[in-house]
Each structure stands twice: as C-alpha cells, then as structure tokens.
Amino acid sequence: MELSDWELVRKCQEGESEAFQELVARYHRKVFLVVVGILNHREDAMEVAQETFFRAYKNIKGFKGGAAFYTWLYRIAVNLSIDFQRRQKRSATEYRETMDDLTDKGEGTELANDPYVDLQSKELGERLLAAINELTPDHKAVIVMRAVEGLSYKDMGRILGCSEGTVMSRLHYARKKLQEKLAPFI
Amino acid sequence: MMMDCENVRKSLGAFLDEELNRSEAERIRMHAQGCPSCLAEKEQLERLQASLKSVLEGRASGVAFGPFWDGVRRRILEKKPWTARLWDWLRPALYPERLAWAIPVAIVLLLGIVSLEQFLPGWRGGSNRGNTTAVDSIDGHGFNVAVFRESKTKTTVIWLYENQEEEDESAAEPASPDTSF
Amino acid sequence: MNLLRNPLRRTLLFSFWLLLLAGNVAAAEKGQQAVQLIIGTILASNESEDFDSKLSKMKNQLEVIKYRSYRLIKEESQKVPWLGNAAFEIPGGRTLTVVPQEYRNNRLALKVRLQDGEKPLLDTTVRIRNRGNFLLGGPAHEGGVLILSISGMTQ
Numbered sequence: 001m002e003l004s005d006w007e008l009v010r011k012c013q014e015g016e017s018e019a020f021q022e023l024v025a026r027y028h029r030k031v032f033l034v035v036v037g038i039l040n041h042r043e044d045a046m047e048v049a050q051e052t053f054f055r056a057y058k059n060i061k062g063f064k065g066g067a068a069f070y071t072w073l074y075r076i077a078v079n080l081s082i083d084f085q086r087r088q089k090r091s092a093t094e095y096r097e098t099m100d101d102l103t104d105k106g107e108g109t110e111l112a113n114d115p116y117v118d119l120q121s122k123e124l125g126e127r128l129l130a131a132i133n134e135l136t137p138d139h140k141a142v143i144v145m146r147a148v149e150g151l152s153y154k155d156m157g158r159i160l161g162c163s164e165g166t167v168m169s170r171l172h173y174a175r176k177k178l179q180e181k182l183a184p185f186i
Numbered sequence: 187m188m189m190d191c192e193n194v195r196k197s198l199g200a201f202l203d204e205e206l207n208r209s210e211a212e213r214i215r216m217h218a219q220g221c222p223s224c225l226a227e228k229e230q231l232e233r234l235q236a237s238l239k240s241v242l243e244g245r246a247s248g249v250a251f252g253p254f255w256d257g258v259r260r261r262i263l264e265k266k267p268w269t270a271r272l273w274d275w276l277r278p279a280l281y282p283e284r285l286a287w288a289i290p291v292a293i294v295l296l297l298g299i300v301s302l303e304q305f306l307p308g309w310r311g312g313s314n315r316g317n318t319t320a321v322d323s324i325d326g327h328g329f330n331v332a333v334f335r336e337s338k339t340k341t342t343v344i345w346l347y348e349n350q351e352e353e354d355e356s357a358a359e360p361a362s363p364d365t366s367f
Numbered sequence: 368m369n370l371l372r373n374p375l376r377r378t379l380l381f382s383f384w385l386l387l388l389a390g391n392v393a394a395a396e397k398g399q400q401a402v403q404l405i406i407g408t409i410l411a412s413n414e415s416e417d418f419d420s421k422l423s424k425m426k427n428q429l430e431v432i433k434y435r436s437y438r439l440i441k442e443e444s445q446k447v448p449w450l451g452n453a454a455f456e457i458p459g460g461r462t463l464t465v466v467p468q469e470y471r472n473n474r475l476a477l478k479v480r481l482q483d484g485e486k487p488l489l490d491t492t493v494r495i496r497n498r499g500n501f502l503l504g505g506p507a508h509e510g511g512v513l514i515l516s517i518s519g520m521t522q
Contacts (some may be wrong), residue, residue: 021255028254033246042245050254054261083277125241132238146203147238153205164205172199178234186233294383300472301387319501322476322492329488334431341428346481346489346505 005069012060020060024053027070030149031077037144038081039088040133048084052077067158074145075159082137124185131181139174142167190217194224198231318342401446402467402475405518406455408441411504412511425516432504432514459508460484463515473497475519481506497521 003011003019005026011019031052036045055076056063063072132140141160145151153164153171160167179186194217200206201214218225266274319342321333330347409422411434419438422429429437440458447453447467455463466478474494481489481503488506495501500518507513 024255024258025251028251029246029249032249032254033242036245037242042248046249046254046257050257050261053258057258057262087277124237125244128237128241143238144242147235148242153200153203168200168205171203172196175199175231175234178238179230182234182237183230186230186237294387297387298383301389301391318496319499320474320494322494323490324492325490327487327489331489336428336431339427339431341431342493342501343431344489344491344493344501344503346503348488348506 006065009060009063009065009069012057013063020057023056023069027073028053030070031073033148034074034141034144035077035081037132037148038078038137038140039085040129044084044088045081048080049077052080055080068155071155071158074149074151075161078141078145078159082141085137124182127182127185128178131178134181135174135177139170139177142170143174143178146171191221191224194218194221195227198224198228202228202231202235400522401448401451402470403444403446403520404453404465404467404477405442405444405516405520406463406465407439407516407518408443408457409514409516410438410440410508410511411514412436412509414510428500428502428516429514432502434511436511437514457481457506457513457515459506459513461488461506461513463503463517465517465519467519467521468492470497470521475521477517477519479503479517481515495519 003022005023008019008023008026012023028049032045032049035049035052036042039045039048052073056073063069132143135143138160142156145156145159151159153167156167157164194214197206197210197214198218201211204211206214218228318340319335321342321344324331324333324344326346332345332347334343334345335341336343407422407425409419409429411429411432413435415436417436417438418426421439422437443455445453445455447465449467449469451466453465453467455465457463461481461483464480464482468476468478470476474496476492476494478492479490480487483506489503491503493501495518498518498520500516502514502516504512504514
C-alpha cells in the first residue's frame, strides 16, 4: 500500500532516509517542471530543483503538516528559483541556446507527425518560452504552477505568501502579456 | 455591453481556472455564448493554456530519477563550510529587490549606536575623544575671555583675563593652533 | 517582508529592538539620577619646575597651558540633582557655582558661574562629555594663576 506524503514525512522526521528518497521520486519531476518554467534553463533548473530537496531534507523536522507537503515543497522551489533568477538574470542568447539544445534532442514540445504542424508547434513553443522569459519571476511562478500543476489560487497564494486576489491579478496580467506576444500564433 | 465585455474578459482566466463561484461562472458562460469576441477571447485563452501545459511539460521529459537523486544525496552528504552556510543565509536578503529593508535597518543601526553610547559611554574612541567640550554661551562681565581648544588632547580651556594689565605679560598662552573664540 | 519569514532573522531583529529599548530605558533612568561634580583647583606658576604627581592623569591637558609648575591645591566633589546648585569655595575668596542642566547625547550641560565675593567674573554654559572635563583658568593667586578642572559624571 502506498504511503501518504504525510506518512513519509513522519518517517523522515524519525530518521528514515529511504522515506525521503520516496518523496523525491514522487515530486522531482513536478518540482523540476516548476523550476525550469521559471528559470528557462535546464542545468540551472536541475541545480535549483536538487537544492530544493536538499533544503526540504534539512528542514523537514520543522514541517508540522499544517499545509500539504507539496505546497511546502513548491514554496521552497519557487523562492529558490526567484532568488536564483534575480541573481543570474540570464541573457536571451543563453535562452536560445537552451531552446536549440532542447529541440535538437527532441525534448521540446510534444510534436505532431505532420511536418507543417511540427514546424508550427516548434515555433509556437519557442515563442511561448521567449514570452514567458520576459515575465517577472512572480508572474512566471503563477503561470507555470497553474499550467503545469493546475494548482488552485489558494495553494498558489500559500506557496507565494500572498492573497488569492493577488494570484488572480498576477495570472490575469501574465496571460494578457502572453496573449499580446503570441496573438498571431494561438 | 462594452463595459460588460471588459469585466467578463477580466474574469475569463479565473473562469477557465474554475475559481469563480457558481453564479459568477454562469454569468460569464452565458455572456460568452452570446458574444463572439468574448468567446474568441476565451478560446484563445484555452489554447494558450493548452500550449503552455504542453510546452512546459515537454521540458521535464529528460529528467531521470537516478541522476537527480544522486545530486540531492551528494548535497545531503556534503558538509558545507560555515562561511558558505552563512552566505547562503545572508544572500537572499542582499538582492537589490529586497534592499528596501536596508533603510529601516540603517535607521535601527543609527539608533543602536546612539543607544550603545548610553551603555558604554565613550566606546567610539579613547578618553581624549570623550573630552570634547562645547561652549554654548560665555559672558566675562567686562573681562576678556578666551576659549582655547587643543586638538590633540581635545582639551578645552576657558581663560579669564582677570587683570587686564597683566594680560600681555602673562605666560598663560595656550599653544593650540586651532584657537577658537 | 521576506526578511521576517525566517525565525532566526526575526529573533535577531527582535533582540536588536530589545537592545534599543533597554538602551533608551537606561538613558531615561540616567536622566533622572544626580550628577557628581568634581572641581580640582590647580595652582600654575613659573616659580619652580615641580609637577604634582596627583595631577599625572591630567598632564597632557595641562601641558596645553604653558606654565612650568602645577600643584593641586584643592579637590572637592559634590553630588547635585539636576537643576540643583553646587557651590565650591575657590582660594582667594572666589566662588564657583555649577548647575547641571540636562543630559543629552551622553553630554552634560553645565551652567557655570565664577564670582569674586558678590562680583560676577564669568558666566558660561558648556556641554561636556559624561565623565569628561574642561579647564577654567586665569584668576591670579599666590604669584601664579588658578586653573579649575571642572568635571561631571552621571551613572
């Protein structure tokens, strides 16, 4: 029988490191998705996602279960990503390199078989990522969490330490920006 | 109608995210059915959301658990030096976006210095520094008076020339170069 | 404010505020206490080369005034409340009156009057550092001049 997040957390708090490994297995992909969505750079995202779990491990004894484990984890991830990005401010050139790497390796969007659709999707994907990259870290965070995880405004508010109303207005603003940039493609 | 469209568009995102209450959601749905431009806007938002999901999810395809866990475990086993831990702790507070706190902290520090002076009088310098005297007012009642301040020892001397006739012959001639009167 | 989210940082900031508060309370208490005034009367002259060993702590200060000999002839201390009068007898029939007026920024404001009998010679208001001093010199006495070291301290 699969243990719940909270049961695994309790085991971690009692010193069972295998339980933490299970939590990492459960959430590493999701955390990475959120982080890479904000940072738009795979290597950096990998570093930050791993650091997220390391911080969670170091502080797991302080986790009291008042919130869901994943909101707590995402909160660490988003804060680290935002901090990282403010520190780095990666250039657009690097972004393009990353995109090229991605598409060369076939790791980009889920491409259709039709070559025309293929090309269109690739272009949309690139433009979409470029448009996201121009958003502020706070706006990126809500866009990514909503798109990837479908998190509720309430959960996002908890993660970002702001109200549901703020989440709503950030999402509205961010989507409007993306719509403006991508109008001919969507 | 225009104003209504504007309000509807503001709430379209929340509508698609199912974050509106039932009556509000119904109002948006009804409006969109009868308003081609809002319907188009809604569909565009849906496509945007679908594209976002697809593009972003595609980026995690190459993340295998093994190497990821190795990276996490390496961090757990690695003992960071205390300087690195201190820097990790301090760093987030030093980003320009967060430097707003620097203003209150500067004020607090200033107040702290003033308060420290109450605990440790003269802590900022030696005894000489603590000896500086300010002369607010002086009245010699017809006698000549001079104020001398010697910078090296920060000594302040008020000299009263009680006997005018002896004044010129007096040996009392303070040596201060920065005599003030 | 992100700075306050971290409990350790919160504790540090709180401690700092406590320190401030304690400092200001201490300052307020200090403001209510009495002032200890110490008047040293020194005779400076050129009649010898003697330097009174009791004045060794003031040697640097006294060297500012170029006499050859210094002798402490009297030292008197009085505890006086704020705005209270402290009168000191100075050799030669003179009187020194000191009124501590206020304590601010670690400085004592002192109103000082020197008079010869009933005749005022000098009125001045000075602000000295707590435990600091200043010198008042000039009155002639026994072939030399008197130098008064006026110092004050509050706890």
